[in-house]
Amino acid sequence: MKHKHKISALPEALESLEEDLRSEHLPLIASPHPGSALGMRKSSGNGRTLPFGKFQEECGSPSSSGRSVDLAKTSSEAVFMVKGRRVRAWLTSFGISIIPASSSWWKPWANLRYIPDALLFEEVLSATAQQHSQRTPCRCQSSRQRHCLIISTFKRGRRKRCDWKPIRLVLKSSNAEMVHEWALKIGEAIRMQPQRPSTLLVLINPFGGARRARAVWRRTASPIFNSAGVKCTTVETEREGHAREVVQALSLAELQTYDGIVAVGGDGLFQEVLNGLLSIRGAGGKAGQVAAHLRLGHIPAGSTDAVAFSLNGTRSQATAALHIALGDRTQLDVMRVDMGSGGHRYAVCVASYGYMGDLMRLSERLRFLGPARYGLAGAITLLRGRAYDAEVAFLPSDPVPERVRRECRAECDVCTPGSPTRAVGQQAPFMTSSRLALDEAGWVKRQGRYKSIMAVVTACRSDMSTNGLAPEAHLSDGRLQLVLVRDTSRFQYLRFMASIPRCGVCPEKFSFVEVLDCTAVCLTPRGAESCWNVDGELLPDNHIAARVHRGLLDVFARGIE
Ligand SMILES: Nc1ncnc2c1ncn2[C@@H]1O[C@H](COP(=O)(O)OP(=O)(O)OP(=O)(O)O)[C@@H](O)[C@H]1O
Structure with missing residues (x-):
């Protein structure tokens, strides 16, 4: 001026x-x-x-x-x-x-x-x-x-x-x-602020991502919690599965002490904490009731950090810590994946079979490369150009009104309880096996040869794709987006992958891509098998049934501003 x-x-x-x-x-x-x-x-x-x-x-x-x-x-x-x-x-x-x-x-x-x-x-x-x-x-x-x-x-x-x-x-x-x-x-x-946490359990994975979780906690998150007067009990994970064990071993008195559990690490750590908490809830009783009130937080210190990115719109660790310290609360959809051989997992981002499963399997072997492993594993998997025969069945969701087809933001009228558009999407029965859904009427079947099959729960944002894999997905709309990518040439598949960072999965641009709104998915592999990558973790069984549970989890977030 x-x-x-x-x-x-x-x-x-x-x-x-x-x-x-x-x-x-x-x-x-x-x-x-x-x-x-x-x-x-x-x-x-x-x-x-x-x-x-x-x-x-x-x-x-x-x-x-x-x-x-x-x-x-x-x-x-x-x-x-x-x-x-x-x-x-x-x-x-x-x-x-x-x-x-x-x-x-x-x-x-x-x-x-x-x-x-x-x-x-x-x-x-x-x-x-x-x-x-x-x-x-x-x-x-x-x-x-x-x-x-x-x-x-x-x-x-x-x-x-x-x-x-x-x-x-x-x-x-x-x-x-x-x-x-x-x-x-x-x-x-x-x-007098109603939602502020006073005591938190913090799980830190010093092994994830670029192995910076300890430093992230000490330099960024801990000072914010200290300043807000939040008492934190910290546990450093020592091995795979440790975080889940720590959460599952919490006594009723300990569960009552904490206002929430925070994962400082990658999506894998968050998934372990999520599975530990939901297994307590699944067991029912007083502990299950108390666990239902606990919120989960994710302070990103992994390789992808899609959970924190999808919740906050940024991978900033300070932002995630501030949302937790200020006591933000929002609901998040959770997908329960039941395996044919028994056992189940919970996920909040995406379950993928085919390309992303192969990529994850290879990248686990290249973990010594740190976050760079994903780029290399992605290139090798693309060159291999594998496709898999499978039968996919899905339970279509209620028709999705056009106004729901926009980005989920803070105060989203689709996700906020009580809003008129919240009726979209079915509320799956709480905590039951996804296999029970197979008895319901209305399943639609597809059979073919697929390069990739994905069941996307939330937008699944990351540095590589800031708008997310499914930009129209909401935090809590009770809907899965089933992405079917039929077999195609390596070049066409590369074009498809290259378009994701700009516009997410875009069926309008590629004739071999289909996106279907549903509430449950079942996959039966035929012939050679890939593997399932559920929020960055590999499943031991490929025959699965998955179902979304609307707003099952409360998280320390308010959605993207
Ligand atoms: N001390 C440890 N040693 C070895 N593995 C561990 C240890 N603590 C946790 N883990 C395991 O490491 C795996 C990966 O951790 P995490 O998800 O935090 O990082 P990442 O995989 O690099 O990040 P992202 O999932 O965002 O790509 C988790 O499955 C977890 O079980």
Whole structure:
């Protein structure tokens, strides 16, 4: 913004600049999660967006002109210094509103952009009062402003809103009493947030991905949980299957202690934790009931991290940790895969047979290469160009209305319980074997030679395919997308694979690809067999029946903002 005025017109210019700065700055907030603090309003725990005007109306903070200050009776007002500049702040029932006390053309407000205008308690991790000692004064403060109100929160990415970064806002004042009072009030409001976890069980796989899980926990996630006052019990996994054993061995008292379980690792670790938790639920009893209330979280530190990516829209570890610490909750569909030889697995992303199964089998042998193994295994599998004979049967889902065929976002009206479109998709019987579904009427059969067969539960996003394998899949719509890729040349298959990062699986572009909406799938191999890759883990049996269970699992997430 350029403001060139003659000296005689300076007062008007300053006034107009002040207006410009305010009007430019104020719309920045658009914070989701309107406050439910102090019991004045109920929160769904999902990413709702509160327009700034509405926030001001509810919080009683100043109007966008900054002149007509009409404070609610409950609010307190104070003046702080931030980076050497005066700001006025209002503490209300919902959050904190901050505006510059004065704007001058030589002190642009833009320098303070990292400060949101309105900060809802739902998005604040903690607030503490601190005093700088006389001996070590902060270099940007006068000796009088020795008392700091430190608010731990986060800021959204400029390019990608769903990418969050933890930040600390430091508001300084000379009034120790006021700073302490504000810290206490904010702390009290945070304690009243309904969904915040207080104790978590954290499982860390130091072996997954690039073997960075320990560092991710120590440097990124743990400081966020510490700042939010969340107590964590950490367990490092020692072998394959250890995470599942730890979860299954939890006693009733331990289950009652925890608000959730967090996997720091890849999709394989998350799947182990999921299977451990659902096996407790499947066993029923009091432990099963308690386990049903536990939420799962995924802090990505693996090779693909499709679970965290699909939940949050980003692979950022800080974002995942922030969603957990802030206590977000959303429901997630879970697919139960029952094997012909007995035994079952649960998955939340995708089960694939053929190309992806062969790729996974080979990449497990190349694990010493780290995440690069997937590229090499993919190329070798493509060159081999295998296809498999199989009989596929599926149970079609209810017809899917056109409005459901769009990307799933935070506050999605398809996934949010109680919304009118939520009726789409059947609710499969809870915890029963998927094989029972075979007795139901309406199965459709296909037989042929397939390069790849996939049953996709959620969008299944990753670095390779940021829109996901199935961009229209929802977190909780009770629907599987069955992808059938018939045998074709290596070149055509390569074209198909190359198109996935741009638009996901796209049947319109390839005559040999079919996508079918269903709730259950059954596969019987004929002749030479590939193997099933269920959320990155190989199954010992290829004759399977799979069924989706709508919203079976609660996770620490709000969907993509
Ligand atoms: N200490 C350990 N030593 C060996 N294997 C382990 C250990 N801890 C866990 N595992 C196993 O390692 C497997 C892979 O782990 P994980 O999923 O975390 O990483 P990844 O496979 O590299 O990532 P992604 O699944 O996202 O591609 C899991 O199946 C898990 O059972």
